[in-house]
Amino acid sequence: SKPTQIVKGVVEAAVEKVGDALTPDVPGAPGSAPPPLEEPTTPHGPLPPKDEQGAPDTRTPTGAETGVPKIAKGQQGAYLTTANGARLRDTDHSLKAGPRGPVLLQDHHLREKITHFDHERIPERVVHARGAGAHGTFVAYGTAEEVTRAGFLKKGRETPVFVRFSTVLGSRGSADTVRDTRGFATKFYTDEGTFDLVANNIPVFFIQDAIKFPDVIHAGKPHPDREIPQAQSAHDTFWDFVSLHTEAQHHTIWNMSDRGIPRSYRTMEGFGVHTFRMVDEAGATVLVKFHWKPKLGVHSLTWEEAQLIGGIDPDYHRRDLYDAIEAGAYPEWELGIQVFPDTPEETFAGIDLLDPTKIVPEELAPVQPIGKLTLNKTPRNFFAETEQVAFHVGHLPPGIDVTNDPLLQGRLFSYVDTQLTRLGGPNFTQIPINRPHADVNDMLRDGFHQHAVHAGVAPYRPNSLDGGNPFPAGDREHAFVDTPVTVAEAPKVRAAPASFDDHYSQVRLFWQSMSPVEKEHIIRAYTFELGKCYHQAIKERQLQCLANVDPVLCEQVAIGLGLPVPQPTVPPAEVQPSPALSQVGREWPADGRMVGIVVDAQADLGDVHEVRREVFAAGMVPLLIAAHGGTVDGLPVQRTFATGRSVEFDAVLLAGAPAPAPDALPARDAKAGAPGSPTVDPRVLLLVEEAWRHAKVIGAWGAGAEVLHQAGVTGTPGVVTGGSGTEVLGEVQRLMAAHRVWERFPASVA
Numbered sequence: 001s002k003p004t005q006i007v008k009g010v011v012e013a014a015v016e017k018v019g020d021a022l023t024p025d026v027p028g029a030p031g032s033a034p035p036p037l038e039e040p041t042t043p044h045g046p047l048p049p050k051d052e053q054g055a056p057d058t059r060t061p062t063g064a065e066t067g068v069p070k071i072a073k074g075q076q077g078a079y080l081t082t083a084n085g086a087r088l089r090d091t092d093h094s095l096k097a098g099p100r101g102p103v104l105l106q107d108h109h110l111r112e113k114i115t116h117f118d119h120e121r122i123p124e125r126v127v128h129a130r131g132a133g134a135h136g137t138f139v140a141y142g143t144a145e146e147v148t149r150a151g152f153l154k155k156g157r158e159t160p161v162f163v164r165f166s167t168v169l170g171s172r173g174s175a176d177t178v179r180d181t182r183g184f185a186t187k188f189y190t191d192e193g194t195f196d197l198v199a200n201n202i203p204v205f206f207i208q209d210a211i212k213f214p215d216v217i218h219a220g221k222p223h224p225d226r227e228i229p230q231a232q233s234a235h236d237t238f239w240d241f242v243s244l245h246t247e248a249q250h251h252t253i254w255n256m257s258d259r260g261i262p263r264s265y266r267t268m269e270g271f272g273v274h275t276f277r278m279v280d281e282a283g284a285t286v287l288v289k290f291h292w293k294p295k296l297g298v299h300s301l302t303w304e305e306a307q308l309i310g311g312i313d314p315d316y317h318r319r320d321l322y323d324a325i326e327a328g329a330y331p332e333w334e335l336g337i338q339v340f341p342d343t344p345e346e347t348f349a350g351i352d353l354l355d356p357t358k359i360v361p362e363e364l365a366p367v368q369p370i371g372k373l374t375l376n377k378t379p380r381n382f383f384a385e386t387e388q389v390a391f392h393v394g395h396l397p398p399g400i401d402v403t404n405d406p407l408l409q410g411r412l413f414s415y416v417d418t419q420l421t422r423l424g425g426p427n428f429t430q431i432p433i434n435r436p437h438a439d440v441n442d443m444l445r446d447g448f449h450q451h452a453v454h455a456g457v458a459p460y461r462p463n464s465l466d467g468g469n470p471f472p473a474g475d476r477e478h479a480f481v482d483t484p485v486t487v488a489e490a491p492k493v494r495a496a497p498a499s500f501d502d503h504y505s506q507v508r509l510f511w512q513s514m515s516p517v518e519k520e521h522i523i524r525a526y527t528f529e530l531g532k533c534y535h536q537a538i539k540e541r542q543l544q545c546l547a548n549v550d551p552v553l554c555e556q557v558a559i560g561l562g563l564p565v566p567q568p569t570v571p572p573a574e575v576q577p578s579p580a581l582s583q584v585g586r587e588w589p590a591d592g593r594m595v596g597i598v599v600d601a602q603a604d605l606g607d608v609h610e611v612r613r614e615v616f617a618a619g620m621v622p623l624l625i626a627a628h629g630g631t632v633d634g635l636p637v638q639r640t641f642a643t644g645r646s647v648e649f650d651a652v653l654l655a656g657a658p659a660p661a662p663d664a665l666p667a668r669d670a671k672a673g674a675p676g677s678p679t680v681d682p683r684v685l686l687l688v689e690e691a692w693r694h695a696k697v698i699g700a701w702g703a704g705a706e707v708l709h710q711a712g713v714t715g716t717p718g719v720v721t722g723g724s725g726t727e728v729l730g731e732v733q734r735l736m737a738a739h740r741v742w743e744r745f746p747a748s749v750a
């Protein structure tokens, strides 16, 4: 004990000395304790909640209205409480034996807080882990009444919906703009039961039989040894799989096209992929394929943009969706169906309707609009809604039924099964976002996380104890009736029909339907992705597949890889191109698009006020970009030269020619003051150069024309100059309708 005392004495003396030296005479001098933050001492009301979102959280698990307030009771009131509702006076210090003493096991609040935190995460989805959701409504046109008895498709019916968009391969935290298929899953809360249309933005799938789903996903996911690359198809196992399982070639060419890198969730088509069966009141059936058509047209990023955004704003699509909705630019899609006669062959124009690697070109069977979807609310809570939403292709209302597509049949099993692990038990339909709006009166009982307090003693039927409840419904009470399709008498086999063997004709059809610019992008995408593979044999095998698609495509990719061009092993099919597959050549509204406006002190700011007003009036979002934050002539600066980057904007307007700001890095060719050296901030020049390279519309007036000059883009297609900002904006808007200035892209193939 003596030595301890000595040491203690020395330490105390030292602390006193150092403390003296550090004690400042001026409050706030370096070393002084920070002034305490002012803390509210009286409780305020809670933050105003978001509006009611349409989620059925005011219902009991049996569907009845509970009459409880719309905001869940769990997070009410001004005072901090335990999970049991006991008010707390301190949540920052654990309970100890004296301020320096050990923590006491009896500290219930400490244990509860940490235990709950320790269990906050649930397993992410095994595929489609990264996503973003939104609420909305679906209004039926009534045009489907002829072919289906589904109540929600009757004219004028309005149905609440929740939509979740996603990428497939990446983890929950992966970047939005990777090259991948996108999910487009819609939950229709119809009054005849929930209908889940679990769709993708690509109308075909990699495989024809669900039994191969684990294989294709294992191949696409990161390599099992190093767990890289994240959210990418540019790696050996993916290309190994798709070149060996050649039915995947059709889906793959869609991935390699601009469809693999959408500009926004708002500019994606959606496809139900499989053929479904619709049943009318009289029991007559047709076969249908579902399509979502975006009001804004189908539009994609360029590959360079997608890569840059992956670093600059990995949440780009999520942010875009929420910003658009919260700005009132509600995204809209029309739901349409292609309708085919329900014949015993289940084919149309020679195309096997049960083969999920085949499309039916719209030119052969037009997509007939049956209703409109509008997304108008962002989720109140990401986890509760977007993470916990659980879709299932078997959730079908009366009037819509499945077919024998072997991919669909396997999905009917997988979706419930996966939720058992992901959501921790069989009662996930009782989670608010998953609760049906129709009355629920099942005989499912108990299990983990049971929220219902079921009454009655006889969850079986028939029974005589619960008054015979529940009763089975008949046709008149809108029962779901399985379509009595005749099942062929056939031997049990593990086999596919011969028509499933055609793996190339529709890949060629897709290629032939592309414009030269789109073909160029496809060539570059294959070259990039295969260039990232290490195994020569895999590159060669995929080139062999491309030879069977098209000689030009194959040759161009082979040149990029530095490999010989193989001969086709399958004769090229005669195909009729489908112009509907191309994204180029049409005009679309510009709702919710971003217009960056570069300003500096010399800009004609009166004009900027006017331009900003007009951009808003056109339903777009103007963002002012200046050397530093704050305001310019009373207008808020939303991006600075440090925080703004071209990829965020659909068009760039130049109202000034800002000189290099002090925080600018030196420009490549700027020798301060040397004749001919740029006088414009290099970040503004980069903004213009990138916007130009990505084929975006650029406009300038007044001093802004000097920026065009120094960026070397004056007089090129899609670069607009004029006497006033409003004059320039008019022409810029006209050009934006085509999405991009397509003629600016080089296209080496016809």
Ligand code: HDD
Pocket: 125, 126, 127, 128, 131, 164, 165, 166, 182, 183, 184, 185, 198, 199, 200, 204, 205, 209, 210, 211, 213, 272, 273, 274, 356, 389, 390, 391, 407, 410, 411, 414, 415, 416, 418, 419
């Ligand atoms: Fe799937 C999720 C779409 C084939 C098994 N799938 C999932 C999601 C979408 C799709 C959009 C995300 C839903 C959400 O946002 O929560 N899947 C498709 C499409 C397919 C397809 C369009 C082919 C036409 N899927 C497919 C097969 C299987 C699965 C063949 C299994 C045999 N899919 C699942 C799953 C997931 C899923 C494992 C993961 C998370 C979930 O279901 O809820 O069950």
